[in-house]
Each structure stands twice: as C-alpha cells, then as structure tokens.
Amino acid sequence: MNSSTDTSKIPVKNIYYMLAYAWDHPHESRMIDVYGEDEKDIINLLSKILILKVKSLVKRGFYREYTPVREESGVIRGKLLFKESIENFSYKKGKMHIKHEEFTPDILHNQLIKVTMLRLSMYEHLEHEYYEDLKRMLMYFRGVSRIELKPKFFNQVKLHRNNQHYRFILNICQFISENVLLHEGTGESAFNDFSRDHMKLARLFENFVKNFYRHEYSGSNARSETLDWGAIGENNEYLPLMHTDISMEADNQKYIIDTKFYQHGLVEFKGKEMVRSGHLYQIYAYLENDRRKRNGDKAVGILLYPRVYQSFQLNYEMQGFNIKICSVDLAENWRNIETRLKGILV
Incomplete structure (x- = not known):
C-alpha cells in the first residue's frame, strides 16, 4: 500500500461503498441507490x-445493560450502605444509601x-x-x-x-x-475532508479490496500475510517484516495483491511509460519468498492501482511467475468497479 493520488474525482457514494466493505458490512452498501444522486460530501x-x-x-x-447505581432512597433494594447512610444522617429522613443494579439504555x-x-x-x-x-x-x-x-x-x-x-x-x-x-x-x-487525506484513503483502498475478495469469493480467506525472508544470521531482528497487503486463494490458485494508491501508476522515463521498478521488486520478493514457503508452488502477483489518469492492464511471466499490473477506476459506476475487480483474477 502506498499513497499519492488525486481523489477529487471519486464520487462520494463510491467512498461509502468502500467504507461498507472495509468495515466488513458489504450488505450495508445496498442502503443507497447505486445509480442515485451523489451527496455533496x-x-x-x-x-x-x-x-x-x-x-x-x-x-x-x-x-440495555445492568449498571451499578448508588443513591439515597426510601425504598430498600440491593445492598445497604450503612457508612454513607450514617455519615449523611439519611435515617433521620427515613432513607438509606443503597447500591443496586439498574437495567438501563x-x-x-x-x-x-x-x-x-x-x-x-x-x-x-x-x-x-x-x-x-x-x-x-x-x-x-x-x-x-x-x-x-x-x-x-x-x-x-x-x-x-x-x-x-x-x-x-x-x-x-x-x-x-x-x-x-x-x-x-x-x-x-x-x-x-477525509477524501483528501491520501494515507487514510490508501488504507481504505487496501481494506476495501481485501474484504471485497473475501466476501465475493467464498473460501478465499483474503488476509494480510507475513512472509519469512529465509535469512540466516545472528541479527535477524534488524530485517524489516515482510507483510503482503492481500494474500488469497480462488479457484485453486493463490494470489498476492499489493495495492498502490498513486496518482500515476506508470512513470515516464526518457519519453516512455514504465512500471515503477520499486513496486515490481516488491511483488517479486513476495512471490519468491512465498514459493519457497510453499515448496515450489507459485502464486500470481498483482499490482493494483486506482485509476485516475491512466487505465491499464499489463500481464507478464517473470522467472516462471505470472504478474499482473492493473488499474481500477474508482470514479466509475459501482457495478463496473465490482466487475473490474472480479475480472482481474481471470
């Protein structure tokens, strides 16, 4: 997950749909009309x-829940508080301090x-x-x-x-x-304005995609996963942790998805558009360490960007790994976003 994208084009209702998935309540997205008017914020x-x-x-x-109540009352119920009653001369008023539980909202x-x-x-x-x-x-x-x-x-x-x-x-x-x-x-x-906080939206995008696949693909078990570097040394505590954004299974195939929240998914170098090298190194490291963990079984790697200025789907085979670099347009109609995310796994 990374952050650096223009979010002004994302409709408010699409942010709500993403929140509903991220909060693990996708059914609540049906509370508003997908094709209806957008709110102003x-x-x-x-x-x-x-x-x-x-x-x-x-x-x-x-x-409601039972909560403890302490009061001075002429009706005896619960536990009598003799010390407080004597100190406040409650008995002279025909009352006592009591402690009881009340079933209250x-x-x-x-x-x-x-x-x-x-x-x-x-x-x-x-x-x-x-x-x-x-x-x-x-x-x-x-x-x-x-x-x-x-x-x-x-x-x-x-x-x-x-x-x-x-x-x-x-x-x-x-x-x-x-x-x-x-x-x-x-x-x-x-x-x-939440929609202009890139880091919050980047986390939302990751959690939305993860929960979308978890709900839409029964048994996928979409989750973040910690991978081992397989390093041998005396000071392994200095090595950074390797966490995938999303690891999941669908149709007997494992996928490792890394969400990138960038204004431009591709970068220009010497007049040509190119995949960001750091992102490619990262997804390859995930795939290689996952392969070693699973005794040679290979996952499919996906770099997923929210489309703002560019729309693309690139497919490669690298060192025996299938790697996809894809975008999803969050400004689209929500049904198209759902179709797009499902199509990425095909």
Whole structure:
C-alpha cells in the first residue's frame, strides 16, 4: 500500500461503498441507490445512513445493560450502605444509601450515538432535512447521558451476539468523530475532508479490496500475510517484516495483491511509460519468498492501482511467475468497479 493520488474525482457514494466493505458490512452498501444522486460530501451521506439506522434501532429498542447505581432512597433494594447512610444522617429522613443494579439504555453504546448526532447537528454544511431528522431522533435519547466524544471510547465498547446490530452504526459514529471537528467557542463543526487525506484513503483502498475478495469469493480467506525472508544470521531482528497487503486463494490458485494508491501508476522515463521498478521488486520478493514457503508452488502477483489518469492492464511471466499490473477506476459506476475487480483474477 502506498499513497499519492488525486481523489477529487471519486464520487462520494463510491467512498461509502468502500467504507461498507472495509468495515466488513458489504450488505450495508445496498442502503443507497447505486445509480442515485451523489451527496455533496461523505458526512451528509453518512448522516443519511445514520438516521435510517437509528430509526430502525428505535423501532427495535435500545440495547440495555445492568449498571451499578448508588443513591439515597426510601425504598430498600440491593445492598445497604450503612457508612454513607450514617455519615449523611439519611435515617433521620427515613432513607438509606443503597447500591443496586439498574437495567438501563444509558450505556456507552447509546451515549456514543447520541453525542455523534449532537456533533452532526452542529455541522455547518449539513442538509436541513438531516438536521431536522437528527433533532427528532435525539428526543428518543433523553434518558441517555451526554458524554464527551473521544475516539478512544469506541475501543471500549463491547459487542457480542446480542448487540451486533450496533457495530455498523458505531462504525459510522467513529468515522464522524474522527472527521467532523468541533470549532471551540463557535458551536459549529467542520469536516476534516477525509477524501483528501491520501494515507487514510490508501488504507481504505487496501481494506476495501481485501474484504471485497473475501466476501465475493467464498473460501478465499483474503488476509494480510507475513512472509519469512529465509535469512540466516545472528541479527535477524534488524530485517524489516515482510507483510503482503492481500494474500488469497480462488479457484485453486493463490494470489498476492499489493495495492498502490498513486496518482500515476506508470512513470515516464526518457519519453516512455514504465512500471515503477520499486513496486515490481516488491511483488517479486513476495512471490519468491512465498514459493519457497510453499515448496515450489507459485502464486500470481498483482499490482493494483486506482485509476485516475491512466487505465491499464499489463500481464507478464517473470522467472516462471505470472504478474499482473492493473488499474481500477474508482470514479466509475459501482457495478463496473465490482466487475473490474472480479475480472482481474481471470
């Protein structure tokens, strides 16, 4: 994976489709019309999706958990806290301090959704209809505490079989928390334009392609793989790790795919377009070390670039390895992108 491409031509809805795959929810890509109008930015599009998902969540009912509660009460339940009761003279008021558990929706899952919607409602370029929808949705969260929106909180959420339906919603909320910045003092939010952050889009492109092949080719087990240099020496810890972007199997053939996010997949040298030598050396190193690991079985190597200015598919046989250098046009209609990615493996 590398980064250096102009992303201004990628439609917002295509970025959403890539996010849906990268988050491991490809079925959610069907929530918007592939052939429909494009939103003006990814935040407005995700706002539309979030509102639809929260409406569904409200109909289904919020996920709840037992949480500890300490209070002074005239009704005895749970555990009596004698020390606190004596210190505060609660008994004189006919009450006691108690500790008990309450089955409540006021938990981190729902708190993060609420504070994300509040953040979105302050986004200065939010469509008015989405603003009104958010206000209506927030009414259902009156019993949920307002917390500070910190990215680290998303790592503290526990998801399991009973609350898996929260995963995609929280993926959207986390993306928004990382890309919609609150201006201190003004009460307004601004979008940190994700589509112009090359490194983030490069990681998105890699994860999208990996999960696309994993879902579209059953049993492919598309994943990143660590290969061994096969080096002999006393200080092997100085050698860099060799990680493939994507290793996968399809139709009894192994593929090693390296995604490259470059404005120009090919470079000009002395008036001629040429494959980048460093990229070719890299994919060849992966193939050779994989061959040694698998006792001579040879994978097919693919260098995959997002097309911006160039469209190409080059096929070579090098030292017995099949190597493809290909591009996929992310500005195309999404159905064409799917067809293109599947055709690369043919």
